[in-house]
Amino acid sequence: xxxxxxxxxxxxxxxxxxxxxxxxxxxxxxxxxxxxxxxxxxxxxxxxxxxxxxxxxxxxxxxxxxxxxxxxxxxxxxxxxxxxxxxxxxxxxxxxxxxxxxxxxxxxxxxxxxxxxxxxxxxxxxxxxxxxxxxxxxxxxxxxxxxxxxxxxxxxxxxxxxxxxxxxxxxxxxxxxxxxxxxxxxxxxxxxxxxxxxxxxxxxxxxxxxxxxxxxxxxxxxxxxxxxxxx
Amino acid sequence: xxxxxxxxxxxxxxxxxxxxxxxxxxxxxxxxxxxxxxxxxxxxxxxxxxxxxxxxxxxxxxxxxxxxxxxxxxxxxxxxxxxxxxxxxxxxxxxxxxxxxxxxxxxxxxxxxxxxxxxxxxxxxxxxxxxxxxxxxxxxxxxxxxxxxxxxxxxxxxxxxxxxxxxxxxxxxxxxxxxxxxxxxxxxxxxxxxxxxxxxxxxxxxxxxxxxxxxxxxxxxxxxxxxxxxx
Numbered sequence: 001x002x003x004x005x006x007x008x009x010x011x012x013x014x015x016x017x018x019x020x021x022x023x024x025x026x027x028x029x030x031x032x033x034x035x036x037x038x039x040x041x042x043x044x045x046x047x048x049x050x051x052x053x054x055x056x057x058x059x060x061x062x063x064x065x066x067x068x069x070x071x072x073x074x075x076x077x078x079x080x081x082x083x084x085x086x087x088x089x090x091x092x093x094x095x096x097x098x099x100x101x102x103x104x105x106x107x108x109x110x111x112x113x114x115x116x117x118x119x120x121x122x123x124x125x126x127x128x129x130x131x132x133x134x135x136x137x138x139x140x141x142x143x144x145x146x147x148x149x150x151x152x153x154x155x156x157x158x159x160x161x162x163x164x165x166x167x168x169x170x171x172x173x174x175x176x177x178x179x180x181x182x183x184x185x186x187x188x189x190x191x192x193x194x195x196x197x198x199x200x201x202x203x204x205x206x207x208x209x210x211x212x213x214x215x216x217x218x219x220x221x222x223x224x225x226x227x228x229x230x231x
Numbered sequence: 232x233x234x235x236x237x238x239x240x241x242x243x244x245x246x247x248x249x250x251x252x253x254x255x256x257x258x259x260x261x262x263x264x265x266x267x268x269x270x271x272x273x274x275x276x277x278x279x280x281x282x283x284x285x286x287x288x289x290x291x292x293x294x295x296x297x298x299x300x301x302x303x304x305x306x307x308x309x310x311x312x313x314x315x316x317x318x319x320x321x322x323x324x325x326x327x328x329x330x331x332x333x334x335x336x337x338x339x340x341x342x343x344x345x346x347x348x349x350x351x352x353x354x355x356x357x358x359x360x361x362x363x364x365x366x367x368x369x370x371x372x373x374x375x376x377x378x379x380x381x382x383x384x385x386x387x388x389x390x391x392x393x394x395x396x397x398x399x400x401x402x403x404x405x406x407x408x409x410x411x412x413x414x415x416x417x418x419x420x421x422x423x424x425x426x427x428x429x430x431x432x433x434x435x436x437x438x439x440x441x442x443x444x445x446x447x448x449x450x451x452x453x454x455x456x457x458x459x460x461x462x
Contacts, residue, residue, distance in 0.1 A: 015253035015409065018279070022246035022382070025277040032278070041282070046256040047263070048249070051272070051280045100410075121410060138414050150410025151253070152386065160416045172417050172429040173436075178246065179331075179352060179381025181420030182413035183369050185391045186403050189412030198403040205404070 002029045002165055005062040005089060007102070008036040008052050009082070011072020014044040015151050016099045020066055023158035026174045027166050035059040037081060045071045056085040061092040064165065068154070069101030069120060074213050077108040077220035086111070097161055098147040099154035101213075106145065107132055108220040116142040120150035121191055122203070122210060129221040138190075152189075155180065233260045233396055236293040236320060238333070239267040239283050240313070242303020245275040246382050247330045251297055254389035257405045258397050266290040268312060276302045287316040292323040295396065299385070300332030300351060305444050308339040308451035317342070328377040328392055330385035332444075337376065338363055339451040346373040351381035352422055353434070353441060360452040369421075383420075386411065 004024055006017055017034075025032055036042055036052035043049055054060075067086065076082040086109040090096055098106045103119040106112055107130025117132040118124060118140045127134050138149045139157045148157035159180070163171040175181075188194035194202075235255055237248055248265075256263055267273055267283035274280055285291075298317065307313040317340040321327055329337045334350040337343055338361025348363040349355060349371045358365050369380045370388045379388035390411070394402040406412075419425035425433075 013253070014249055018245055018249035021279065022244070022277070025279075046253070048252065048256075049282045051282075138410075138412070139416070150408070152409050152411045152413060155383065156414050156416060163416065168417070169429070169432070172419050172425060173432050175415060175417055175419045176422070176425045176429050176433045177381070178383050179369075179420055180383045180415055181369070181424050182383060182415065183387050184406060184411055184413065185370070185387060185394065186399070186406055188403050188406045189410055191407070193412050194403060194407045198400070198407050201400070201404050202407045206408075 001031055002027060002064065003060065003062040004030055004032045004064045004066060005059055006032065006034050006066045007068065007082070007086070007105070008034040008042050008050060009072050009076050010042050011045050011070055011075070012042070012068050013070030013100060013151055014046070014048045014050065016068030016070060016102060016154055017050070019152060019155040020097070020099060020158035022178060023155060023162060023174055024064070024066070026177060027162050027170060033059065035085070056081060059089070062089060063094045064097060064161065065089045065093045066097045066099065067102035067105050068099045069104070071209060073101045073104055074216040076105050077216050078223060083109050095144045095146060095161065095165065097157065098145070099157070100148070100150050103127060103147045104130070104217060106147070108224060110224055111145065115145055116140050117145065117147040118149050119147065122206060123213060126214065126217045129217050130224060232262055233258060233295065234291065234293040235261055235263045235295045235297060236290055237263065237265050237297045238299065238313070238317070238336070239265040239273050239281060240303050240307050241273050242276050242301055242306070243273070243299050244301030244331060244382055245277070245279045245281065247299030247301060247333060247385055248281070250383060250386040251328070251330060251389035253409060254386060254393060254405055255295070255297070257408060258393050258401060264290065287312060290316070290320070293320060294325045295328060295392065296320045296324045297328045297330065298333035298336050299330045300335070302440060304332045304335055305447040307336050308447050309454060314340050326375045326377060326392065326396065328388065330379050330388070331381050334358060334378045335361070335448060337378070339455060341455055342376065346376055347371050348373065348376065348378040349380050350378065353437060354444060357445065357448045360448050361455060
């Protein structure tokens with residue numbers, strides 16, 4: 001049995017969770033739980049409802065802890081309940097897997113100090129506030145910590161996690177089951193491959209959110225280093 | 232406002248829905264509804280719970296009808312409630328989008344007669360039972376009908392749908408927001424790109440399901456052509 005706990009909080013980006021879920025749940029022996037602060041259904045940043053299956057007070061230790069991201073990450077970074085949950089789970093988890101801005105919560109919990117890590121491209125540099133060595137790759141493995149870039153990179157990385165937890169043969173079978181030989185209709189998907197008009201439009205649209213996130217990251221980093229005021 | 236109805240039935244493969252959802256919901260003006268037979272939460276083939284937002288009796292006409300697939304598709308193929316719902320919605324929908332084996336339901340509803348269409352690679356040839364011209368591409372557009380191959384191909388196709396319903400610029404921005412410049416860790420994902428051991432393992436594991444699906448398809452095709460016994 002491979003116990004997998006997904007962190008589930010309001011305002012997550014649902015594909016950060018449902019992409020890796022579809023890959024990981026197909027691994028023989030996988031038992032997946034969605035861990036929320038309470039059993040209230042959780043609403044994603046765009047309105048999809050996901051149902052917790054357990055709570056942070058009742059969750060058992062796991063083999064793999066998965067932390068998705070999304071705008072709702074910001075509130076978790078300074079939330080003592082989430083910080084201590086991630087710290088506790090990390091003590092016994094064999095592997096930890098941050099998807100998208102979920103890596104920021106790993107950082108806020110102090111798990112990335114001196115570790116190479118990645119994140120959604122628009123939040124990647126924030127990892128440095130938590131002592132991480134920022135890596136601009138789509139997938140980064142450092143020790144037992146897997147971090148992936150934005151949203152869809154969680155699917156790529158989940159296959160790598162399966163290859164580690166089970167075997168490469170199992171990962172390849174899952175890849176074929178979900179017909180994952182991707183063919184995006186347009187060139188792009190990173191600030192280096194997308195055209196400049198697309199990059200500028202994205203940055204403009206998210207400017208306010210990035211500024212607000214920066215404040216959350218700074219407060220979380222102060223709490224981590226003990227220079228901030230605890231709530 | 233762009234009204235998008237997703238068909239939601241028990242035993243669907245959740246990423247067939249949540250992948251395209253993540254792309255389509257980011258389109259300005261998109262209003263998404265999950266249409267089920269009743270308001271009971273729906274359990275995916277692997278256990279994820281999704282909540283209907285309306286029912287087939289109350290759903291309004293839409294601009295885009297999305298039909299995901301999964302093992303649960305089989306039961307829909309001979310279900311008069313689903314067949315007539317899809318037929319009714321198709322009368323006024325500007326576009327119809329079948330993901331994975333969801334294309335079989337489009338076929339059972341008579342929407343693919345003489346049309347080129349694709350499907351999950353393990354079910355693709357079944358489309359011929361419904362008068363479709365089987366196309367082995369990952370993405371096929373014929374008239375106003377978009378069909379995609381297995382599971383993850385729904386993400387690629389959703390970007391193409393956004394380019395059609397909104398604009399290529401919007402699709403490219405969404406691609407960058409979700410950092411979709413995929414990099415699968417292994418070569419594979421189709422029966423032509425995966426190694427033969429992987430293909431054989433997948434086919435062996437799903438043999439019973441494929442045989443059972445074939446029976447559902449044959450019954451559905453008989454109903455469609457009027458040679459079968461109506462339920």
